[in-house]
Amino acid sequence: MFTVPSLSDLNLAATLPATLLALGASVLLVLDLFVPKGRKALTAWLALAVLGVSLIVALLSLGDVVDLGTGEGAFFGLYIADSFTDAVSVIVLVTAMLGVAVAYNYLERTGMQRGEYYVLLLFSALGAMLMGAAGDLVTVFVALELLSIPLYILSGFRWRDEGSEESALKYFILGAFASGFLVYGIALIYGATGTTAFGGIWAATRDLLAADAATKYVLLLGAGMVLAGLGFKVAAVPFHMWTPDVYQGAPTSVVAYMSVAAKVGGFAALVRVLAWGLPDFVLSGQSAAAWQSTVWLIAALTMILGNVVAVAQNNLKRLLAYSSIAHAGYILIAVAAMGTAGVANEAARAVVIYLMAYAFTNVGAFAVIVAVERDDGGHTDIDNVRGLAKEQPVLAASMAVFMLSLAGVPLTAGFVGKWFVFKAGLAADLVPVTVIGVLTSAISAYYYLRVIWFMYFEEGEGKAQIAWPLAWGISVAAIGTLILGFFPYLLSDMARGIALAFGG
């Protein structure tokens, strides 16, 4: 007999960062109707305020300053509130705040300034946060849609422009296709284990393997489908085809946000599904989880394809699109490492560390493109940053920092991320894929250095438009990238509390 749960059973307090954001976004949706057209700065400010409040709560909870009932589930296990949730929330919220700062002037000067932009951004951020908090495959699916649908719309935000339309449509159709995979995978996992909750799946896996039932192959297929669905979100090969076109066509400010937020959400859900739900899914005669070999194979392909193709790109947005594919590959090394018992915690931490580092760096890099881009959406080729160092020394220096960070040069956040990811890979004895990771990083250095040499070594006009919110966004991203590089313990401390809830 179904009984209506009382509000106190839901343990709402534990979900405070997400709940605040959800409330804030809903209120802003209505409030924006009363903000006159010329004064959308107010909406942007309110969006920042909502994100900021939520960020503060998430940080306090992550730092164990306040106890929101962390460690317990909320909504009957649909929502897990632990350090991983908090860490993912922090990353997403920082990204979203930078995303708002980057967007404001750009929308203004390209005539796209509408309040919906900020509301959609808030909702998609909420989706990404919930993916990190998911305790159940159903939550994963709902959160994924909440993350994706606003992003489809945002990609088409410059709707008079064909490129933007194409971008949105492509993203939507392929995204819907991927969601189909995910749902089918969820159904198969449910079929094999009789539950969609990670705790239940984890327990059922053991029984399933102990009984040596043929249904374990159903589970394997289900896990594969989920991997495909989420692999699409994080742009892993062979589910990466959409990335360059979508990134190139969508408004750059959207890409700055989306390239990180979608990745954070996708990886957060992958970690939840694989490390919380299926860590013990070890087929007989093997020492690591059944999905490990698939994941590292995908990682290897992703790194090779992303880095090699990026070398040939001349459009900065496409270049960074392939670079973002490559970075998904690096993170997948750590995801694969989670399949080895005993390394799972370390690897999950590495994922979080990498994502945090990537958030500052990648939003910053796209923000620089936003500054260089013209009002008509053109002027995003690598030729357009020629001579930038002379005309815009600070902007060029920031871009140099972002490029070095993406290349993984020490004293930048990117290096710390790579350090932990590769370390986890080696700890899990995934030597071949880690070696591929290292070698492809060397390839990647070429195209990142190329951007620097166009800015510093070549002559050109190097025009850019920077107004203060954008300048602030870029500064925060650059300083953040350097601070995390100089003080890597900030990152390792952030991830310290992450531990597997059920297994390990």
Place this chain on the structure above:
Amino acid sequence: MEDISLVTVVFMLPLVGFVLMLIFARNDDAYRWGALVTSLVTFGVSLLLVRHFDTSIAGLQMVQKADWITADGFTIRYYVGIDGISVWLVLLTTFIMPLAILISFRAIQERVPLYYMFMLIMEWAMLGVFVAQDLFLFYVFWEITLVPMYFLIGIWGAEQRIYAAVKFFLYTMAGSLLMLLAILWLGNQAGTFSVPDILAMLKSGELSFSTGTERLLFLAFAIAFAIKVPMWPLHSWLPDAHVQAPTAGSVILAGVLLKMGTYGFVRFNLPLFPEATKTFAPYFAALAVIGIIYGAWVSYGQKDMKKLVAYSSISHLGFVMLGIFSLNPAGIQGGILQMVNHGISTGGLFMIVGVLYERRHTKLMKAFGGIWKAMPLYSGVALVIVLSSMGLPGLNGFVGEFTILLGSAGSHAISWWFTAFAAVGVILAAVYMLYMFNTVFMGALDKEENKNLPDLRWHEIYALIPVLVMVFVIGVQASYFFNLMDGSVAQLVEHVNGVMSAAMR
């Protein structure tokens, strides 16, 4: 927190100067003088390191430790200190930098602030490499040195500068990434990244590798270092980088940056993987000897002075490598001294080439001839440095090379044949160096445009005098330099041999 060690002070001074310049410097001259003063102060303070150096301690001294990252299962420390192996390299760095900065005063007229900022970052990073005792810290600075050099070559270099800068960066980075993996693997096994701790664990048998693993790790480190040295056949980045770099860039490259590779062998490969070291010693010695002869041979064939000096570096560093892989005190001490010697002499040679280049904008030897008559003071200085580089007795180069040959001849690790072939290199060095001197400085002053070349300017004189002084000081007072190394090198050799014999038993 404990007291701040002198090593930390020396190491951080360039960074302090960098920050002060960033805040206060407002015009080009402020940057020039700010950088010069910073590097001079750093040099002055670094002299205190020698003064306070305690020769009775074989291990690290003036150590400073602080936890940097602590995570479950491992710690990464800010861990710095010096011993007899690194002390002279720290001094070499602080000695070369003011000269490199001074020699740039006239040559660099574009984007001056950026230039001197990069110079100070460069010095900071190189000092970091020589004082770091934690593998993480070491790797950080090892890689960071690439960034300022990339910009120095790329912005202020010659025509092919972009190609050279990118090649330099990628070549070196590709090599060091394998070392990164080896470092991570070591750290995963040991639970710490500090070298002294890992060494202690190796000695006590707490940590041990299978033969195959040890060899792989050795090679992963060795490739990174061999590229930096550079050892034949991994040297192809060097001529490009040297020739395209601005004068000061070449001085730093030859003077200090290459030593990071040879230093890496002594600091990491030998003590961490003693058994593999012994196995590979003949191979590396062979490559070293090939490098000695190849470098000398190719030098002789050059038309461009800067290229000639660049290839001579390959030859000289071959000697250093040969000394190191002799695996006995004489060889290693000679190798370390020769690192310093090469830094001084070749740094000096690049300055000499730079002086001419600035006046005539060409480095081709056939464009000159009879320069002695036009620029007597300059030519005199050049003669001393050339003689020092080819190893004339009484000057610094001789002591280093002689000790190396002494070491390699008496080595148990490698055959005396290597010494015999290496000795040929000494003769070849005289050939190509004197050939260059003869073509450029001797003969008739028959080219019209060379007749009115101005002699050394004051900043050039001030940059070259210290080089001359050191050429003579090391030449006649080498025992003082060896004295500081004795304890540490003896301990290193004992450690390598000790583990070797333990393994053989």
